[in-house]
Amino acid sequence: MTATPEDRARRGLRESATFDRTTIAAIQRAAETGIYDIRGWGAKRALPHFDDLLFLGASMSRYPLEGYREKCGTDVVLGARNARFPLHLDIPVTIAGMSFGALSGRAKEALGRGASETGTSTTTGDGGMTPEERGHSKHLVYQYLPNRYGMNPDDLRRADAIEIVLGQGAKPGGGGMLLGQKVSERVAGMRDLPQGIDQRSASRHPDWTGPDDLTIKIAELREITDWEKPVYVKVGASRTYYDVKLAVHAGADVVVVDGMQGGTAATQEVFIEHVGIPTIAAIPQAVQALQELGVHKQPGGVQLIVSGGIRNGADVAKCLALGADAVAIGTAALIALGDNDPKYAAAYEALGSAPGFYDQYQAGQDPAGITTQDPELQKALDPVAGGRRVANFLRVLTMEAQTVARACGKAHVTHLEPEDLVALSIEAAAMARVPLAGTGWIPGQGTW
Amino acid sequence: MSTTFDLATTPLREVNAALHVEGLAGEYVVENPRGAHNVAVGLDAPVTVTIRGHVGYYAAGMNQRADVTIEGNAGTGVAENMMSGTVHVTGNASQSAGATGRGGLLVVDGDAAARCGISLKGLDIVVGGSIGHMSAFMAQRGRLVVRGDAGDALGDSIYEARLYVRGSVRSLGADCVAKEMRPEHREELAGLLKAACYEDDDPADYTRYGSARTLYHFHSDNTY
Numbered sequence: 001m002t003a004t005p006e007d008r009a010r011r012g013l014r015e016s017a018t019f020d021r022t023t024i025a026a027i028q029r030a031a032e033t034g035i036y037d038i039r040g041w042g043a044k045r046a047l048p049h050f051d052d053l054l055f056l057g058a059s060m061s062r063y064p065l066e067g068y069r070e071k072c073g074t075d076v077v078l079g080a081r082n083a084r085f086p087l088h089l090d091i092p093v094t095i096a097g098m099s100f101g102a103l104s105g106r107a108k109e110a111l112g113r114g115a116s117e118t119g120t121s122t123t124t125g126d127g128g129m130t131p132e133e134r135g136h137s138k139h140l141v142y143q144y145l146p147n148r149y150g151m152n153p154d155d156l157r158r159a160d161a162i163e164i165v166l167g168q169g170a171k172p173g174g175g176g177m178l179l180g181q182k183v184s185e186r187v188a189g190m191r192d193l194p195q196g197i198d199q200r201s202a203s204r205h206p207d208w209t210g211p212d213d214l215t216i217k218i219a220e221l222r223e224i225t226d227w228e229k230p231v232y233v234k235v236g237a238s239r240t241y242y243d244v245k246l247a248v249h250a251g252a253d254v255v256v257v258d259g260m261q262g263g264t265a266a267t268q269e270v271f272i273e274h275v276g277i278p279t280i281a282a283i284p285q286a287v288q289a290l291q292e293l294g295v296h297k298q299p300g301g302v303q304l305i306v307s308g309g310i311r312n313g314a315d316v317a318k319c320l321a322l323g324a325d326a327v328a329i330g331t332a333a334l335i336a337l338g339d340n341d342p343k344y345a346a347a348y349e350a351l352g353s354a355p356g357f358y359d360q361y362q363a364g365q366d367p368a369g370i371t372t373q374d375p376e377l378q379k380a381l382d383p384v385a386g387g388r389r390v391a392n393f394l395r396v397l398t399m400e401a402q403t404v405a406r407a408c409g410k411a412h413v414t415h416l417e418p419e420d421l422v423a424l425s426i427e428a429a430a431m432a433r434v435p436l437a438g439t440g441w442i443p444g445q446g447t448w
Numbered sequence: 449m450s451t452t453f454d455l456a457t458t459p460l461r462e463v464n465a466a467l468h469v470e471g472l473a474g475e476y477v478v479e480n481p482r483g484a485h486n487v488a489v490g491l492d493a494p495v496t497v498t499i500r501g502h503v504g505y506y507a508a509g510m511n512q513r514a515d516v517t518i519e520g521n522a523g524t525g526v527a528e529n530m531m532s533g534t535v536h537v538t539g540n541a542s543q544s545a546g547a548t549g550r551g552g553l554l555v556v557d558g559d560a561a562a563r564c565g566i567s568l569k570g571l572d573i574v575v576g577g578s579i580g581h582m583s584a585f586m587a588q589r590g591r592l593v594v595r596g597d598a599g600d601a602l603g604d605s606i607y608e609a610r611l612y613v614r615g616s617v618r619s620l621g622a623d624c625v626a627k628e629m630r631p632e633h634r635e636e637l638a639g640l641l642k643a644a645c646y647e648d649d650d651p652a653d654y655t656r657y658g659s660a661r662t663l664y665h666f667h668s669d670n671t672y
């Protein structure tokens with residue numbers, strides 16, 4: 001019989017906070033294999049996050065709106081700065097870019113269905129655009145990545161918006177990877193690669209470097225598509241203030257900022273946990289950059305989409321209050337589809353994992369049929385039912401955000417503002433630039 | 449009969465829009481490019497376009513079906529991601545010529561700078577002169593022919609693209625090696641040289657380079 005934690009404590013056994021069991025296992029694994037750990041999901045360590053922020057509901061000094069009855073708008077327009085056809089979304093929650101290759105064709109279809117049903121956009125990813133995805137997505141954002149797998153002008157013209165990806169929150173400064181198990185015949189064909197190899201993709205764009213070049217690159221994409229489509233620029237959160245300024249100078253219509261909690265399909269563990277800054281630290285930097293350029297929440301301005309660890313409507317509302325125009329979700333959408341569902345407990349166990357812990361997106365053995373290219377495993381996911389689950393989840397996120405917005409007296413979710421927020425910790429107060437709860441103190445800004 | 453656009457008097461956006469009109473056919477001339485960026489990008493028609501002068505970045509980017517001639521030098525990323533058709537630069541090309549190109553033929557009569565054919569995905573490139581460093585970096589598919597010399601780190605992390613160089617190679621990148629010229633390679637090279645109007649070259653003077661395929665799977669010795 002194994003000892004319980006209480007038994008061990010009684011015996012005077014004490015676990016090291018520095019070398020805890022997870023750390024010990026990591027060292028043992030490294031010593032055994034000689035290769036770094038690659039996994040999916042996002043940062044797992046505790047970080048200052050949306051849970052460290054609270055809303056100040058209305059009472060005497062602010063006037064609330066009636067829940068359910070009074071109108072609280074949720075629509076957003078993205079990319080009206082230069083594009084002839086900006087995106088009109090019904091809700092401020094979008095589906096983030098996740099590649100066909102990392103995800104199964106069925107998963108991509110389900111995300112498209114869910115997004116379309118709720119009037120929002122979904123996004124391609126590293127592996128190019130599939131007909132299933134285009135067909136099932138009302139608003140489809142086409143990613144333009146360093147690797148340019150499958151990039152072609154026909155898909156560019158078929159897209160509703162173009163997202164130039166400089167980086168991801170899970171790995172700012174890193175390129176993509178897709179391990180051999182997932183480089184199936186179809187995936188390899190779409191990427192012009194040999195089947196079954198461990199695909200590593202570039203971290204830099206092949207034909208431009210720096211913001212001046214990016215200006216010309218954005219102009220090229222506009223010329224190719226006759227100035228019809230909004231052009232987004234996506235950055236992983238690190239030097240966000242400068243990156244956002246440079247992206248706007250380069251001509252971005254929309255800036256996407258992905259915090260370090262953001263999910264990934266396959267990245268080195270060391271990268272996921274140690275590079276980048278938390279989402280709540282990135283948003284105020286991005287907003288400050290946009291404000292200084294006079295394009296934040298302005299007609300013909302530049303919109304901000306935030307992602308990285310968004311799980312519920314409160315997180316959505318907090319992003320909007322801090323100054324985002326919309327948000328994007330990755331991991332939560334996969335969970336809505338069935339990722340980490342306890343009903344796959346036995347299958348996870350067989351893979352050495354468990355519901356709530358499964359992060360082996362790179363391995364291609366996903367019992368939920370989401371992060372796999374195996375034709376048999378994919379059958380676990382019904383794209384129609386999956387689409388409905390994603391739509392349900394998106395509706396809940398929206399209704400929750402509306403609930404909070406009404407409580408704060410806002411007739412539109414995007415009317416939420418930093419003034420509606422307080423922080424639970426000094427760290428969160430300093431990063432999000434809102435006062436510590438019960439005080440007027442924002443660390444780094446004046447005195448109490 | 450050809451239609452002429454003068455970039456000195458017509459905005460670029462109008463010129464490109466005119467070249468995107470559905471059902472376009474015939475011959476077009478673009479005068480006075482004066483180093484403009486993004487000239488004749490996104491074409492998708494069986495037309496002939498002659499650009500009389502030097503161009504800036506991304507000329508003929510993402511070309512489909514059109515035959516484009518640039519009478520002068522080209523800036524960064526000429527014919528980037530081209531899909532089909534031909535692009536011919538009579539002068540020199542700056543860096544990233546033919547980057548990520550997926551089909552068709554790009555001919556540069558002069559030299560091409562760094563990163564020529566970077567992330568190549570099926571395009572054929574023939575360079576009359578020499579190419580700079582990091583050329584054919586991560587090149588996946590397609591062929592790159594160089595009549596002169598190649599700079600440092602040729603074909604670093606290359607996949608299945610085939611490189612033919614007549615002159616010297618300053619250094620090879622990670623996982624790129626010289627390979628035997630078998631009859632099928634000589635034949636392939638002869639065809640490419642002919643298509644680029646260099647049929648007098650003897651394929652036997654060229655060396656073939658390609659992937660040693662040791663980086664195809666992650667392992668602990670991949671210290672690159």
Ligand SMILES: Cc1cc2nc3c(=O)[nH]c(=O)nc-3n(C[C@H](O)[C@H](O)[C@H](O)COP(=O)(O)O)c2cc1C
Pocket residue numbers: 040041042096097098099102103124125126127143165167168169234258261262263264265307308309310328329330331332361371
């Ligand atoms: C399975 C998976 C695949 C991803 N693929 C891409 C990709 O191809 N391109 C990209 O820019 N981001 C990719 N991402 C990151 C997402 O676009 C997004 O930034 C991130 O998931 C947001 O954080 P969240 O997962 O906490 O919601 C991927 C994320 C996941 C979970």
